[in-house]
Amino acid sequence: MVARDALIVANPAARNGRARASVPGVADILRSHGWSVDIAITTCAEHAAEIAAAGEPDGPLLVALGGDGLVARVAEGAIRSGALVAPLPGGRGCDFIRAIGGSRDLHEAASSLPLATERRVDVGFAGATPFLGVATVGYDSRANDHANEAPAWLPAALVYAYGGARALAETRSTSITMTTDGVSRTFAGWSVAIGNSGRYGAGMIVNPGALLDDGELDITTVEGLPRWKYPMLLPRYFKGTHIDGIDIRAARGREIEVTAPVGQRVYADGDVVGRTPMTFTVEQEALRILV
Structure with missing residues (x-):
């Protein structure tokens, strides 16, 4: 067990303010292990990246307390500074936490940090923006639009189902x-999901073969699927058994370019x-x- 200097980087908006309310408790847990703890409450995504970019390889541990978006922005800065990052479950989905096998119970996760070990993971880039989980184009992005607008009382496990149901009514193949990697193809489809960890939507394993340290991105394309089949797929997404090689295909590569349709919104880590x-x-x- 190593006593550390730590800086908690918290998103005040995560889980409708509950992440911010949990900061003192997390700080107390770490201090009980002899750690020196400071706190930084972010004002925006760029601020989180700036805080992490000001870190140092041998400086304070950056404890990222928020959702997947906050963890990705802390990672963005840490890539530049070389600082060490400890993600804690402060958001609704916590998909990166799931991917690394961490606890989604905040108290348990914070208590286990003194016994955690360092590892290195890959980082995906959507254009110039780093992401740790999944980047999406098409139906998945439209579902994300609606998921971000979901009522606060909706359980995390149902947020993406809510967004998906609304998107289904307005999205077309x-x-x-x-x-x-230089090989181009055009197909009639619904969506492209490009995964680093391969998880999104509070537990969906959209890219079942994705690994965080293989130097590649995994791709899942939904192509000739009839609209009426979409709702039936939801349980299979949570199990990672939806790839059939016909309507839903998997691929892998180091560089993926989506050129058409032009002007569609791209999401990464929500x-x-x-x-x-x-x-x-x-x-x-x-x-x-x-970890």
């Missing part, structure tokens, strides 16, 4: 052009990061995390 055309890349073992 369209012509998608995608180039993977936040809008731009519009198509966009190129997605990966940097292997770019981030130090405490």
